[in-house]
Amino acid sequence: MAPPESTFVDTVEGISTLLSSVPRGPVPGPSIFIDLEGVNLCRDGSISILQLFISTIPHIYIIDIHTLGNLAFTTPSATDESVTLKSILEDPGVPVVFYDIRSDNDALYHHFNIQISNVVDLQLYELATRSGPGFRNNRRYLNGLSRAILENANLSLAEASRMDRVKQIGVGLFAPEKGGSYEVFNRRPLPAELLEYCVQDVQYLPVLLRFFSQRLERMDKRWMEMIRVETEARIALCRNAIFPKGRQNALAPVSFQRFVR
Template sequence: MAQPQHIFVDTPEAVASLLSLVPKETTSIPSIYIDLEGANLGRHGSISLLQLFISIIPHIYILDIHTLGQSAFTTPSLIDPLTTLKTVLEDPSIPIVCYDVRSDSDALYNLYSVSIANVVDLQLYEAATRTGPRTLLNGLSRTIRTHSNLSPLEARKWEQTKQRGAQLFTPEKGGSFEVFSDRPLPKEILDYCVQNVQQLPWLWQYFSRKLEKMDERWKALIETETQARIALCREEYVTEGRQRALAPLSFRSFPSHVTKNP
């Protein structure tokens, strides 16, 4: 799998330039995939980086939120003064694909007043399309290991990149999440950020194909649970700990068959 070009964005001018490339036309295939990194990502922490993959180019933009702050979301496009990253993320006609929107949405809303709108949450897609138990949610790394189209060599390289990055930010391994705010950004962290968001378009295609073969009610369940996840950012308290690892109750109680009704 060829790696898309990636560009580090740390000036308002660079933000304006990349916004001019955001596709205006809406299609059945999403074009925008995001992932966020930070220390204690959420309302009580910070956003250091926002990875934005525009798949039809294809380029991955690593936005330096630590440096840009609010200007990352309010700087207008070079070609349309009404278009900002905030308006893109809040546009109900633009699907934004991510993996587990909860912490991302909580941080965007409470730290930068960005109400992410049209979310495609691949964590819910993965849980819904399983043929086995749906009790627990899987993280992105496990999903990539299980479902990606990486060759054995690519899988080994992916794992090595993940481990080098994790060594720097995982407290249990002697690292710190503050490394996402180090400048210059360590290459190991940059590579880690790129490869995670790089996998999202393929995972969307994979799970979408599986979902098309399933009972139509699953799409409604996924949409309901996605909206519930987005709404969490406006609640006074957020769930922490093991509760976040549980799949939605509606997923756990739905019949396990995966084919459409006759």
């Protein structure tokens, strides 16, 4: 699966142009997929990059939040002045897909007063549809994005190898335990290796959505209600006095662990 075309956006003109590409009418399912990169990504840190994948085009926009700041969210579309990135994220009629909304949402809410209202959290989809021997015990911990892709996106050996290479190079640049620093996401121009890493983090999200959605259609309908409730609980974390961090965030919701299909 070749990566979609991508564009690095660091001007208000670029924001205005890309917003004109966002579908505004009825579309067959979610078409906006988002990920964020930053330094200590939550209310206590900062957002450096927002990856926006519009799957109907398809095109990935790497938006430079470090440079543009609030202008990234308040600049209007070239074709409709009422449309901004903020208005899209807050539109209850526009589903926006993330893989683990928690830190991203906390950062967006506290730094840019964005209140996302319609979230599809693929981490919860992956957890709900996970199967295999001892599936109840298998739902004790959440899976990260890379593992979800490798186990569910039906990659070829070449694609899996490339994905691992891109990930390892990127992690080596920003992970402190690997000798890197998250501040590298604020370096301009952004290193080509990190651009590739940012693209990869969103390019497989539509594939995961299709795969998990097909599985959920065949499952007990109570799973979708549990996903909805837990997604709302995750969004509400941004209004707590303290944002939870650490190993506790790797634990699956208790309701998911206990539910028997």
